[in-house]
Amino acid sequence: MAYKKPSQKFSGKIREVTIGSDLKLGGESTLPFYSFDGDTGAKPAIGMEIWDILPESWPQSLKNIFGEYAHDPVKWAKFCMEKCNPDFICIKLEGANPEGNDKSPDECAAVVKRLADEIPLPLVIAGCDSDEKNAKVFTKVAEAVPDKNYVFLSAVEANYKEIGAAAGMAYGNIVSAESSVDLNLAKQLNILITQLGVKPERMVMNPGCSAVGYGFEYVVTTMDRIRLAALDQNDATLQMPIISPVSFETWKAKESAATENDMPEWGNQEDRGIAMEVATAAGVLATGSNAVILRHPRSVEVIRNFIGELTA
Template structure:
């Protein structure tokens, strides 16, 4: 009788919990490659989150804005609407208003907004900053203070500001943080080691090792995910044994294939369909290469990716 061989690894990805109560969720926990149910324990299923914004999303495509036209000017109402209608595993609030090159909203005002959102929903909350390292440090410190007890995920800490964000988020106020690096296994290790040296354990943070839309340096993202996951599992590299989150929507909804109006390039077909296709194709490859959570924007993308995960784990 044929006995199928299984591949065993010495390492295991740790678990990180976000949120509170009945909808709290865990990321990671696997000891095999993504979706390799035939080899062993695949851990917690990959999670699918939905992106919202703290201001009306002027730059989103019209069909998406139409979905949210009644609620998009109130982040708390928008979050509740998404929770009730689409049931994502988590919600990602992007603090667009805080950008120093835009409205430059104060950390205090942003913290009030985040508090109103986290109190309006039961779904775990991820809060994404501006990408301005100095502003994000001030922002997340205030947000962590205002939302203590909600176990939110602060995205992201980088080498320039990790001391403030990880210390405030993970140590002082018991939230979780995202350690961000730029599509390189050595950079991922480096930021993780720095955060560990602060006294933050692997159960307190997840990685964003970089993300891009399909066709835009995507192969580097995929190969980096593969290398990180293999090092964590086969080499038992404890510095990389943390779950990974990938902000797919941040990248896919800004490339020309997703935003080019149909009137300008009719040969490309329907604009909304193109955006969904770009988001779905990007997310599937990223999940198959080792990401434990993806952030998406379109409800149809969320539906397709949830089905993709369910069927691969069946």
């Protein structure tokens, strides 16, 4: 009797969401990279993070790579496109931080509008550490780039009404719902945003991320539970693609931030940062993330090869 390889079939499916004009996320009806069990949907996407201001807090090795380009977000984005060929660009509006440059919503909107006009790749637009300021900034930015299918990262419980109404409803963009590494919180926020009037096909999720070694096992188990609920239990409230801002977390970890003068026994600082970023990205991709945001060109190369090997 011939051997018949068993396969696991699920009743649920992750929605397919289009970012920009043609970058698709999601669409899978099986677990990540389980092509032997079913349709794995769109290939996971890789984005590169840039800032609207000079990233003085970044390690010197990163600043050396981007050099003079980091003084202008448009030049920086073009450099990333030419050297690394990412699927999308993530512009982090760090300059809006009230405890930093405190740039106005209009200033932030002007930066994103320039990028939209000169960069052909889809944009993921991230805010600063102030939920209150982000609500004002995202409203103005969404108005400046209507009907672009750009992702606004992220709407949280404190500001989802403003961001959902502006980005997801009034101006034709995509809302990312961010929760704090908890299935029930992720589900609750998704429900609140859809009840507001945002259509599920105009949503993605950021259920929380951390660097490896910093509660990362809780991140991956939460993502596992979210994906199994979406696929096995056919829970429509959790069937949105997941985007993970890996670089936001890994480059602030002490293993990446500590200089070689501070911790000579840890070895090369740049190598440590890349290792943290790559390990974290691989982990979240293996547990359900449909897109990751990275900083270092070497990390982009390694993760692209990782995805390629598992989707070949």
